[in-house]
Amino acid sequence: MTAPPRPPSAWDGTAPRRITTAAVASARSRPTWTQGIAVLFGAAALGVLAAAAVALVRTLLSFAFMQDFLAAFPGEYVPPIAVESGFPAWVNWAHFFNVFLMVLIIRSGLRVRTEKRPTVFWAPRGNPKGKISLTLWFHQALDILWLVNGVVFVVLLIVTGHWVRIVPTSWEVFPNALSAALQYVSFDWPHENGWNNYNSLQQLAYFVTVFIAAPLAAITGFRMSGLWPKKAEKLSKAYPVEWARALHFPIMLYFVAFIIAHVALVMLTGFLRNLNHMYASQDAVTWTGFWVFVASLVVIAAAWVAARPLVLAPIAKVFGNVSGR
Numbered sequence: 001m002t003a004p005p006r007p008p009s010a011w012d013g014t015a016p017r018r019i020t021t022a023a024v025a026s027a028r029s030r031p032t033w034t035q036g037i038a039v040l041f042g043a044a045a046l047g048v049l050a051a052a053a054v055a056l057v058r059t060l061l062s063f064a065f066m067q068d069f070l071a072a073f074p075g076e077y078v079p080p081i082a083v084e085s086g087f088p089a090w091v092n093w094a095h096f097f098n099v100f101l102m103v104l105i106i107r108s109g110l111r112v113r114t115e116k117r118p119t120v121f122w123a124p125r126g127n128p129k130g131k132i133s134l135t136l137w138f139h140q141a142l143d144i145l146w147l148v149n150g151v152v153f154v155v156l157l158i159v160t161g162h163w164v165r166i167v168p169t170s171w172e173v174f175p176n177a178l179s180a181a182l183q184y185v186s187f188d189w190p191h192e193n194g195w196n197n198y199n200s201l202q203q204l205a206y207f208v209t210v211f212i213a214a215p216l217a218a219i220t221g222f223r224m225s226g227l228w229p230k231k232a233e234k235l236s237k238a239y240p241v242e243w244a245r246a247l248h249f250p251i252m253l254y255f256v257a258f259i260i261a262h263v264a265l266v267m268l269t270g271f272l273r274n275l276n277h278m279y280a281s282q283d284a285v286t287w288t289g290f291w292v293f294v295a296s297l298v299v300i301a302a303a304w305v306a307a308r309p310l311v312l313a314p315i316a317k318v319f320g321n322v323s324g325r
Contacts, residue, residue, distance in 0.1 A: 057185045066182075075180035075190035076199040077172040083164040085196045087281050091162070094153040095278055096296050101146040102255065103300055104307060108139035109252055120309045124320045130226050134322065138312055141319075143221055150214055165198055166206040176200035192269050195283040209258055217251045220244040 060066055118133035132140075157163040180201035183190045190199050198206065222228060223244035229235070266274045275289035276282040279296065282289065313322045 053185055054187060057182055058188075061182060061186055061188075069175075070179055070183075073172065073175040073179040075176050075183060075201070076193070076197055077170055077176050079164050079169050079197065081161070081164045081169060083161050086283065087195075087277055088160065088162075089281055090153075090156050092279055092281055094149060094156075097149045098146070098153070099296070100300055100303065101142055101149065102259070104303060105139065105142045105146060106252060106256065107304060107307065108135055108142060111135045112139050113249070119324060120313060121323050122316045122320050123323070128321075131323075132226060134309055134312055134316060137316055137320075138307065140221075140225055140227075143218070143225075147218055150210075154210070166203055166210060168200075168203060168207060173200045173203060177204050189269060192274075194274070194277055205258065205261075209255075213251055213254055213258075216247060217255070220248040220251065224248065 061070065112133070112135050115133060115135055118135060120134040121131045122134050122137040123129075123131035157166070177200040180190045180199045184201070193199075194202070221244075223239060223241055228241075266278075270285075272285045272287065272290055273283070275293050276284055276286060278289065279292040280286075280289040316322050
């Protein structure tokens, strides 16, 4: 009795073999050793460029004319309008809510961009045609809460006079911002006096974030949302949705970059004191603000884990109808 023929161990035909799409995608997704080397080479190149930038700026600041520039513009100016020192409790609360909502907004926004086949949907009552994915509903709900928090923050800034802290009131802000930037790059950092007055680079960064980036994020998000009036043809033509899509994601990247730089400088320029400023309304080097900060991270982490259909669906049902595919 002859044994059954064994399948060939190597394919030697001329017709193309059938390879599943999943197998191709899996093969493409596996990082190769050349990609690893490219990443390491890129990181090393960035490190070399950073070191060169530090050395170049240090050399530049050693010249007499740059020493005169630093003496004339130390990195901050005294605002012409007096403002109370310190951070009121409402600043601490607004800061926490902003961080809490921003983290979840970025998470849900990335999910919206990458979600191919949503499994759960939300629709307003009486309008089934307005159905959107539960992820998009969550993203838009967070946006609304973030806007409310921002409006309250800006109103309190104006009422209490603390707007002077983050709104430039002198043209000296620009040379002082350049001075502060050079000092940061040289690692001979400007004097930190955030309890009383931000340096000019901080002031410009906060101003751009609060009064430019945040409104742009809101305007572009509103244009892409279901809240945009469908019958406003002239308005839609004047402000095409493509413009909003082209701007919305880069604005998110700006917020990510701002958060990374902000957290890094908080950690490197007096960690405990900065945390006391932001979370405990104290100008002291104690552990109070640190532990409040840790508690806030626990809350944010819990919300991150809970942001899934099992938890979100019952909440979404309060405001509309939730259904499966």
